[in-house]
Amino acid sequence: MNAIPADGPFTAPERRQVTLGMLPLNDVAPLVVALEEGFFAEQGLEVTLVVESSWASLRDGLQLGLLDAAQMLALMPLASTLGLDGRPTPVLSALTLNLGGNAITVSPELHARLLDVAPHGLDVPLEQARALARVVAARQRAGEAPLRFANVYPFSSHRYLLRYWLAAGGIDPDRDLDLRVVPPPQMVSQLEAGRLDGYCVGEPWNRLAVSRGSGVVLCDSFAIWGASPEKVLGVREAWADRYPATHRALLRALLAACAWLDDTPAHRERAARRLCMGGYLDVSPLVVEEGLRLPTQTASSSGMTLFHRHAANFPWRSQTRWYAAQMQRWGHLDASLDLEAALARCVRPDLYRQAADELELSCPLSDVKPGGEGAHAGPWTLPGSRGDIAMAADRFIDGEVFTA
Template sequence: MKLVTASFLPLLDASILIAAREKGFAEGEGIDLRLSREVSWANVRDRMAIGHFDVAHMLAPMPLASNLGLTPISERIIAPMALGSGGNAVTVSKALSEALDLPVSLDDPAEAGRSLRRLIAARQSNGDAPLRFGVVHPHSSHFFELRYWLAACGIDPETEIDTIVLPPPYMADALKRGTIDGYCVGEPYNTAALEAGDGVLLTTKNAIWRNSPEKVLGVREDWADDNPEMLGDLLRALYRSAEWCGTVANRRELATILSSGQYLNASAELLEAALAGPAGFEPFAHVATYPWQSHALWFYSQMVRWGQVEHTVEHASTASRSFRPDIYRDVLAPTGAPVPSANAKVEGALLEPTPVGAGQARLILGPDGFFDGRIFDPEALDRYISEQRRARN
């Protein structure tokens, strides 16, 4: 058996790694997958950088940040696989929800944002303190998508709200205590606040950007270079695990596995509700495990927009190459898995599920639209970044 060490945070989107161990998919590929539960993304980042783990359940923008030199200890990290899409939501306190004129549907983030903008304006007129929202890390989809949504709704996330970083497991407690007014976090911490009666869903990641990327398999590049066969075995195991996790009939068993104290340490009933809930975590369908370089470049565009990194040709190339669809394709195409032939796509162009490739009937892409109707074409990166900057100003 080949030993692979991996870290994870107690979130639903760690399911693929956890099920790979517990359901024998890793063992079936000759992998002894050792999992280490961590409390924060900073822990994952730092322990990966000093070589404590070979691979990690990782925020999708985190490999980019490491490769762009934005982390305390920079280490070359690649993402040869995504660990699903969706699964995040914006939850607010009951007091804040009662002050808002909320839309009937969670699928209307524009109306929710307009209501929030009106409330913020009223609070400013009254001299009230800014609302405070929690995010899990400044290099996270949560951070960028929350800001994208707020800005598109006419709210300046730099000046009109306060944002603080908290580990995911602490979010619901911080909301209950009144430390924050709302948060953007992965499941099951939205469902936990709802079921405790402490929070109300305002909108979801999938409503802001349909079928959008969330977590990836972060891999130390030196380890990948030294162990290509082992990495291939691991990706095949994780692909089989993703397919199992994405089968609705397996939800109850998956929730029971995840409920263990060594994993998410929550009731199976809560986790099953979160798996079926509106936040929409998808482990497998719509090629949810494919590491699109257009996803990496969209995150990069937001890093530039919010002043985390300067836009240069070299930086854009580094960001794009942080996601490795070539490795994914080389490993999984020979198994017969439906794999896109492209490394990137135009994001926001598909408004409906779309079959791709006459010989790959099972390959369905989209919908992938942004709630404001914007399109991100990675071939027009400079123009997109320029437009985003003007919108910010």
């Protein structure tokens, strides 16, 4: 893969100084790389990265205007635009920062119980969920308290990927488990203190638990949904309208950083060192480096992340619509809301195409995935504006295809 040229005859940004919010996670790598490797500077931007302690504090910072833009969970722009999340604030995203990167981790004690009811092993994610259902049923018969699982935020991919995995195994998340919200950096300590039996979180917090012997990774987000979008670049709609050239400069810089990350294994290793030595992650560089390896570098795919390949950066409306359908499935989104209008407002492939075209990138021609989300069991080819795009499997754990 060739690096994307970051220079060109672009409209100068209306303002050079931009403040970006982030959380200490492996998949913040595009923001850190764009700063430390000079991609922001090449686009005429002077960027300050602000490390927040939780998604709630990041949300508040963006909604109050303390942050100009932010690494956000895929559902946060929709939730903010609909007024579900804090102050009703129109927020849009024109760039997906990565696919995958999450995993489900359980305590060694729970893992041992899962092995007891699955003597042939736990290699298949669907069978893992079914084994958990058997453990849950046994605990209910014995009068034991529900197992405690956590995700990172009420409006997060983690919450709905975890629920999809549980339901595929025959577990009712609301009836059978105690589900909680815990900020990512606190997951491992909560597991070690016995306050949690499992969680769904992004790296490095799964591999950290494994390295300390306090957790066992069951499956990653790609095993639940092969094309699961994770983080996006979020900006307030009013900010994007006021500073359109600045917004496009941000998009170009981050696109270049994402391509750089997926270019070579050496770039992933360099990014891991940037994250740790730059003070963005207070975790062993070895743990971060392992979680940032390209999928082709390791036999284990747990927590694997794609930053650019397979049209990873394109903001498919069908992907956000799937998450919204899961919100409706579990009663977290009022069916009477004008969802399509909100999607058109906060998921902006048109703005992505403008920035990508300036970098001479081939873009998908449609705003929704051809054939539906989950329709592709293996590699496939997507027609693009500047040539075909190599795509990867995007199957769901239960084989369903989402076309709504």
